[in-house]
Amino acid sequence: MKKLVKNKNVIIAILCLTIIVLSIGFTLIALKLKERESKNKIYDVSIVRIQEGTAIKGGETLPAGTSKIENNGKTAEFEFKLNNPKDTLTYIITVKNNGNLKAKIDGLSESPDYLNSNLQANMILPVIINHNDITNQELNPGEEINLTISIEFTSNGLPMEKIIPYKISILSSCLE
Numbered sequence: 500m501k502k503l504v505k506n507k508n509v510i511i512a513i514l515c516l517t518i519i520v521l522s523i524g525f526t527l528i529a530l531k532l533k534e535r536e537s538k539n540k541i542y543d544v545s546i547v548r549i550q551e552g553t554a555i556k557g558g559e560t561l562p563a564g565t566s567k568i569e570n571n572g573k574t575a576e577f578e579f580k581l582n583n584p585k586d587t588l589t590y591i592i593t594v595k596n597n598g599n600l601k602a603k604i605d606g607l608s609e610s611p612d613y614l615n616s617n618l619q620a621n622m623i624l625p626v627i628i629n630h631n632d633i634t635n636q637e638l639n640p641g642e643e644i645n646l647t648i649s650i651e652f653t654s655n656g657l658p659m660e661k662i663i664p665y666k667i668s669i670l671s672s673c674l675e
Contacts, residue, residue: 556583558584594645610666
């Protein structure tokens with residue numbers, strides 16, 4: 500009788516250990532599957548290209564500018580050089596959804612903020628900077644959108660060299 504009870508206890512202990520080992524194994528497999536699933540989802544909205552558009556000279560010297568992409572494709576940095584009234588520059592920034600998740604442009608962060616801050620805008624007068632509004636635009640995977648920036652030396656200023664620094668960053672979020 501004692502032997503039978505002892506055998507039952509050993510069998511129960513082995514079954515309990517088996518259940519514990521199986522539950523640990525299933526947990527590890529679930530973690531691996533979740534990790535693999537998240538690796539396949541990519542969220543990446545960034546600036547892929549900056550093209551110089553038109554350059555219109557209002558005097559003898561052609562306006563010029565430099566541009567570069569910074570911050571892992573999130574920021575475009577510029578330096579504009581205008582000299583005469585009616586000098587105009589345009590730049591086309593291409594923003595692309597390089598990931599495989601749908602994304603939304605939440606806003607644009609400008610530094611200095613010449614569009615919304617009167618103090619900053621007055622510092623560069625008679626030059627005015629404008630751009631099209633791409634806020635709230637949704638981008639499907641692989642889709643691109645253009646942000647066009649225009650810099651104009653207004654016609655009511657005197658000829659003078661104006662060097663203007665400008666940065667614009669893309670703020671976006673994932674919709675999935």
